[in-house]
Amino acid sequence: MKAVAEIGEIADHYDLVIVGAGPAGLSAASRAGEHGLSVLLVDENPAPGGQIYRSITTTPVSDRTVLGEDYWRGSAIVARFERSAASYAARCTVWSIAPEDSDLPGAAFEIGLSLDGHARLIMAGQVILATGAQERPFPIPGWTLPGVMTAGAAQIALKSSAIVPKGRIVIAGCGPLLYLLAGQLAAAGAEIVAVLDTTPRRNWSAALGALPGFLRSPYLAKGLRLMAKARRNLRFIGGVTNLTAEGTGRVSSVRVERGNATQSIACDTLLLHHGVIPSVNLSNAAGCLHDFDETQHGWVPQLDDWFASSVPGIAIAGDGAGIGGAESAALRGEIAALDAARRLGRITIPERDAQAAPIRAQLERSLRGRRFLDLLYKPAMQFLAPPVDETIICRCEEVTAGQVRDAAKRLGVTGPNQMKAFLRCGMGPCQGRLCGPTVVELIAQARGTTPAEVGYYRLRPPVKPVTLAELASLPPSEAAVKAVVR
């Protein structure tokens, strides 16, 4: 692996540019390197690992039992990548991917990069997006108060800095990661006063059909162990139907509703988690088509068996291809890399297929049981489309659920793009990442339709911050000057 320290060290052209250094991106880079492709792996974080293996090479946490063996599996993935010939640009963002209209052979895409405040445009023959997932928005009244964070945020702080929230912690939501985090924080000595479980009871009947798959899955033993441990040691409150974060200036308590019963639990930190959803901003801005996946209840890119998107030459691996977990992410990365090698003419179709066959078998195993989890932990409607009008749903522009509902019902706003024009939701610096799913859900509910019908934001570059000076520093074209200076 060749580490890139400055943007000037990046070459003008690579066979393959991979975005994201989590399990999918690392595995794709390793595999592509083995086939002789010139590879650039770009990641915005200071060290490889993505979120699941965050800070795997730098974590100060020395007791291996705190983060668990699943975390440390990431070491081998990074080690393999470090042995590869790929270039690696850490702290580097990709802010645009556009088709390159020149006739240069092997230059299908133009990639906009930014590192240390300097922008560059480079060419790529193939692109693999391995940008992973983000936590699903969890809009409740008061979720913007300091002291309310995502469960993932606390996990990142633990992995990369060996710190835990001080004082009383309440963890709320549902899903495997919630129980994992509760266990990790407890092992790290954090004071968890309650775990508020929002799993809707009726999800069990929906999930039951998928139970046989789950029973044969690797999740089962692991999940049961996690759950049992968490339940044994922590105060679990199930059947939670509504949550409100309360406090002045920062969170001081959480109001918990369980049907008709209400109680207030004092806390210093409230951690929220309702599962993860694919990060779609870059793939959306690159023009890849997405569908609404009912089971995962989120937008997922349209992909073929090789994780190729609707834009020829762009593949999407890892959780960005649909949530599958760390193990499947790495396997998807391998498969996408094999197809990139095939598209670049480095291997034949039979070679690709032969090499992919055992990986596919593993992938299938690793995804077994996923459907059960998706169905069981689908958040209840009141957490997807908040019923309290005052709930802020766009944190950047401070747009409320009531405003969105009103515009959808009364002003005839049928989709998120028109909503954006009317209310500014999605126009702030996060570019809709924290409001998009909720806006879609609220419109669907208000208009009696489905998220799939409502559609999603149409996003444009830059998908990561880039300054005007950086944009200005890039080469103009004669036609562009003519279009502006008239």
Next chain:
Amino acid sequence: MSSKINQTEPDVVVIGGGVVGGAIALGLSRSGASVTILDEGDVAFRASRGNFALVWVQSKGFGMPEYAKWSRRSADAWHGLATILSEETGIDVAHSQPGGFMLCLSEQELGKRVDAMRRLHNQETMTDFPYEVLDHAETKRRLPDIGKEVVGSLYSPLDGHVNSLKLFRALREATIRRGVDYRPNHAVETITPRDGGFRISGPWGELGAGKIVLAAGLGNARLAPRVGLHAPVKPSKGQIIVTEKTAPFLDNPMVTIRQTDEGGVMIGDSQEDRGFDTIVGQPVLSVMADRAVRMFPRLAGLNVVRTWSALRVMSPDGFPIYEQSQSCPGAFVVTCHSGVTLAANHVLTLAPAILSGVLPNAVASFSARRFHVPAHV
């Protein structure tokens, strides 16, 4: 066939729910008409979502002095429109008329601008359109933040701007409060003149009306011939950069840079003939960013939060088309690329005239008949 529709027919159907259609519908409704707006859905070529929000006068009207007058009249009437919108909806659309600048980054550019302005004002019927040519020092005195590469500017006190997204919403809010029936996802396929009125249909069904107004932007090109009108409009792509919110530094609008009331800085005014392509292109963005930073060096470090490209609705000579069909009276076309500047005229002058059935003399020049002049050989 549903010749009997179980709802009463509106007096007027406006096809298109953007700033132009919304303004016409508001004006019609204020004049007492019952109105239905048929609009497309969430994803459509919506110039109303991508415009630059200027209420601009200074450089307009070369080749048609009536357009300069029409623009100025709307700029004057805009104060009244802002008040109406505020009273009817409570929405402040942030209208102001502090005067606009055109900053120039080379003597050549300035010379070209000054020449264009002279030619504009040399037209016989152009009178009393104040403007000034300013050198660097005077521009700097009025706009202390300009960079040293700005050689000079043109200034006119007639220019202003609004928050065009608030305008877009206020028009919807006002029309809905007045009982206008707004129907999204109602793309129009055909219009048929019938019994002195019109039948309008699409995948959603059919609707009848005594009068119709085509305010469908680029869609007018296809719809106009169905009712004996002509609207040869074509797309002209414009790209816009929007920065993060920053402290107020610029009250005055410019053709290429303005700060919104929310604090973001808009940078725009590219023009490309790229058909219906709305892809955002880095080279154009880079040129726009470069010029913006040279005009205002303090912008250099601002983060870009959005870029946008939209399609202007351009007639062959760039001027509006306002016309009533001769073969199908009661059918009107209203199309222009300056729907924000002209919004006041559309609400206050054009819509009442449409309802009365006779377009005013002030818009006689905007008939599409001007495109029927035999071509010179």
Next chain:
Amino acid sequence: MFRPMSELRLASDGKAEHDATRAPRLSFSFDGRPLTGRDGDTVAATLLANGIDACRETPVSGAPRGPYCMMGVCFECLVVIDGVGNRQGCMVPLREGMAIETQHGRRQPEETQA
């Protein structure tokens, strides 16, 4: 507000230490207050470890906000770093001598070079 995880161990000199405090310390300031942080942490993590959980006021209502996602998605941890506003604290590694300030509302312009 965060604190070191509870794991305590003895350093070679016999003193007790945490995982979170073993690395070299860097000096920085927050709103003029001198503080220290762990070399290797991001600005956002450093602020949390120093008991600071509100790092900005929104440009819309002025409400206080603090780090929410810690992974570059939410843009809630915006701070002024060495005079440059609206920087994502969770994406910027702490450096010796950094001057970090609360981001009060809209971004203010930096001093531009003449």
